[in-house]
Amino acid sequence: MATLLITGATSGLGLHVAQQLADQGRHHLILPMRDARRGLALADALRQGGALAVHTPELDLASLHDVSRFLRTFESAHALSSIDGVLLNAGVQSAQALSFTVDGLETTFAVNHLAHLMLIQGLMKHLAPGAIVGWTASGTHDPCELMARLSGFRGARYTGAQALAKGEHDAGTSDAQACRDAYATSKLCNIVTAQAFAQTWAETGWRFFAFDPGMMPGTGLAREHGALTQWMWQHVLPRLARILPGTSLPASSAAVLSRLITDLPAATPSGAYFGFKGQRLTPARSARSSWVIEDLMRTSATLLTPFHPN
Numbered sequence: 063m064a065t066l067l068i069t070g071a072t073s074g075l076g077l078h079v080a081q082q083l084a085d086q087g088r089h090h091l092i093l094p095m096r097d098a099r100r101g102l103a104l105a106d107a108l109r110q111g112g113a114l115a116v117h118t119p120e121l122d123l124a125s126l127h128d129v130s131r132f133l134r135t136f137e138s139a140h141a142l143s144s145i146d147g148v149l150l151n152a153g154v155q156s157a158q159a160l161s162f163t164v165d166g167l168e169t170t171f172a173v174n175h176l177a178h179l180m181l182i183q184g185l186m187k188h189l190a191p192g193a194i195v196g197w198t199a200s201g202t203h204d205p206c207e208l209m210a211r212l213s214g215f216r217g218a219r220y221t222g223a224q225a226l227a228k229g230e231h232d233a234g235t236s237d238a239q240a241c242r243d244a245y246a247t248s249k250l251c252n253i254v255t256a257q258a259f260a261q262t263w264a265e266t267g268w269r270f271f272a273f274d275p276g277m278m279p280g281t282g283l284a285r286e287h288g289a290l291t292q293w294m295w296q297h298v299l300p301r302l303a304r305i306l307p308g309t310s311l312p313a314s315s316a317a318v319l320s321r322l323i324t325d326l327p328a329a330t331p332s333g334a335y336f337g338f339k340g341q342r343l344t345p346a347r348s349a350r351s352s353w354v355i356e357d358l359m360r361t362s363a364t365l366l367t368p369f370h371p372n
């Protein structure tokens with residue numbers, strides 16, 4: 063039996079991953095989520111689907127105090143158990159204007175990057191030998207990604223983690239563009255963090271990766287967009303997924319991601335970045351910049367200091 067912890071399992075990609083892993087009938091799934099009632103219903107369904115055990119502890123990634131509380135609770139509930147895989151998959155995308163969490167941090171940076179960083183740092187002591195940790199990133203971080211460009215993304219704009227946390231963006235940028243930039247940059251942070259962890263923990267046997275699931279219309283990610291975009295996203299684009307470049311369906315990307323999180327190919331170096339067909343990808347140049355890696359990890363540590371559980 064493998065114990066796997068997955069964030070963002072209530073819908074979209076994460077739900078498909080959880081269902082596919084449950085189908086394999088040999089996993090204990092820990093699925094932190096912010097809605098306890100949905101958690102109970104999902105746990106029942108996944109147990110019926112074949113999961114050996116399912117826990118759905120409450121966790122709101124938009125509050126770093128809640129991440130801290132989650133880690134303290136986890137400590138007492140699972141002190142003796144070890145985790146074989148962690149998939150940091152939950153994600154949000156603002157559409158009209160940037161928003162801020164209860165901690166005063168820009169929401170996409172806080173949820174997609176900082177909260178996950180704090181979570182995995184707190185879980186490291188629970189990792190089993192050979193454990194695998196993955197981040198769901200996105201091709202939107204890359205200014206050369208065709209479908210992302212057609213959707214209005216212009217790649218990550220890493221101006222420093224302090225500026226990202228405050229939601230500062232280039233003068234003259236529209237609110238909608240600032241939302242796309244913030245999302246793409248938060249996904250760059252995921253790729254950078256996977257590489258940084260691979261370097262830091264190189265001698266441990268733990269392995270890290272980042273994953274681009276492709277554009278996956280039909281998931282909940284477009285929930286903040288206008289009615290027409292949502293209709294296209296839910297009803298039109300999924301029918302075109304097979305012919306559009308860089309586009310996938312959540313179930314197909316989940317099949318690849320489920321394999322990576324349980325059986326990362328031994329030959330691939332830790333910190334690698336994979337595409338939705340399981341192929342190795344080269345992240346955009348900014349994701350490989352030593353200044354970006356250094357600034358992100360150092361500043362994130364400073365931003366997280368007040369929230370660390372004692």
Ligand SMILES: NC(=O)c1ccc[n+]([C@@H]2O[C@H](COP(=O)([O-])OP(=O)(O)OC[C@H]3O[C@@H](n4cnc5c(N)ncnc54)[C@H](OP(=O)(O)O)[C@@H]3O)[C@@H](O)[C@H]2O)c1
Pocket residue numbers: 069070071072073074075076094095096097121122123124125151152153154173198199200201274275276277278279281282283284
């Ligand atoms: N769809 C795409 O085209 C695409 C492309 C590239 C990368 N991705 C990435 O794929 C991952 C999954 O996204 P998706 O497309 O499957 O979208 P989704 O259906 O909206 O799933 C997002 C998940 O994140 C959870 N989440 C959001 N905010 C949270 C919070 N504050 N606390 C706890 N959980 C929270 C959601 O839970 P609730 O149900 O409680 O909101 C949901 O389970 C994300 O990291 C996204 O950036 C998606």
